[in-house]
Amino acid sequence: MTLSLLINGSPHQVDAAPDMPLLYVLRDHLGLNGAKYGCGMGQCGACTVQIDGRAAYSCITPAAAVQGRRVTTIEGLSAKDGALSPLQHRFSPRR
């Protein structure tokens, strides 16, 4: 099934099962590896993304549930000129 997703401000068409967790779509289909697989049960927070501006566990969010909604991953937090956001900066090995 083709899912229409809006990730970090860009539209994407992804061919994936609609019940696939958003985390897998981000990592396996879109190469956005910032969100991590930790517990897979919505407990540890390693998979956190923002959906419509609110923090959500992407490992327990079916991809179909975010169609038509804004998803922001840690990759999408940088400023328009590419400057790292404070959160990205904290994760950066070069700081």
Place this chain on the structure above:
Amino acid sequence: MTWRKISGRQRAGRLAAGLAVLAAVAGLGVLAASWRPAIAPVAVPDPASVYPGLVQRGAALAATGDCAVCHTRTGGAAYAGSRPLPTPFGTIYATNITPDPETGIGRWPLSAFRRAMRQGVSRDGHHLYPAMPYTHYARMTDGDLAALYAFLMTRRPVAAEAPANALVFPLNFRPELAGWKLLFLRSGPFVPDPGRSAEWNRGAYLAEGPGHCSACHSPLDRLGGERGGALAYSGGSAEGWTAPPLDGRNPGAARWTAATLETYLRSGASPGHGAAAGPMAPVVRALADAPQGDVRALAVYADWLMHGAAGGAAGPAGPPPPDRAEAAAGAHPRGALLFAGACSGCHDEGAAGLAGTTDLALPGPENALRAIIGGIAPPVDRTGAAMPPFAASLGDGDLAELAAYLRLRFGDGPAWDPARITAAIAAARTEETAE
């Protein structure tokens, strides 16, 4: 004719004046009858002077009675009050029951504490709102009230003034509470039933007295009084959550046993029934500090409420209702898809299986949606049942689809009213944002 008219008016005028005087006199009478004297303050007792054994006994009663649940605000010091208690009549703020001399009960003698617990009257003489369940505490023994007093007076004093209550007129006029008490404050000391076991009697005392279980698990009438008789324990509500029936009307009554009830009360969850959530979560957290024998006694009494009270046989654990996966997926394909992606990772089978879950078997969707939207925090020592919140993951339409699917698959009852599902989602979202 003219003469008669004037006379009639005069007569009506006199009658009105007479009635007004009568009403005023009656009003004064009510005020006088509602008046309670202040009890003179005393010096704050020295904690070192209190017998430690009494404090320990009081601590167990405070745990069973969940005092801290209402008398502690989120993130605040234990027993220092200020927690907002939403009622159908407005918001009441719990008072400070630490021994602070100015803002707490530090200068209350035992006699004032006993009067507050049994008659709902503050030390200074004003009537307390029945959000404080004194209709239950009135059943407590003198010895237990002294123990509870000893426990509270040896807590760390915290200076904290509760915000003013925000109640609708005319309920913000406290002397009226005297009338409410005439109607509803009728409980005397607990009378043990010699025909039943010591454990049953202990459980009954704890449930009816300090534990005040029926304050939430019985319906209230329009004046906020607990319905008794055949309606006692037939289910009520608390803070927007449904408090399920604790009698034979509980959806899982045929499967609950004293043993599973004890597990639930001690750990916050029981396989095949679900986990404590909403206002029951802090109750279970408090019970973790109660003596095991007391929790066992509560379970024995609850088991009797479900199976013995109405003359029914004690229910052996029956099978959970069937899992109607195919029918539910056929009727609600979107819900099935969401369940597969969001829920089945944990809820596929085993201990977290959803068949028989109380919240899905209740007539309304409120509890289930509140749990899904807000999640469930593990109630005891951060272990036990936990569920992440789905507020940000699922939109309103998807939540409604999921609720309809869950009800049909696991619920064992007629479909939930879609309008009620929509309203429950909105209410749970409002609360979730407020926190």
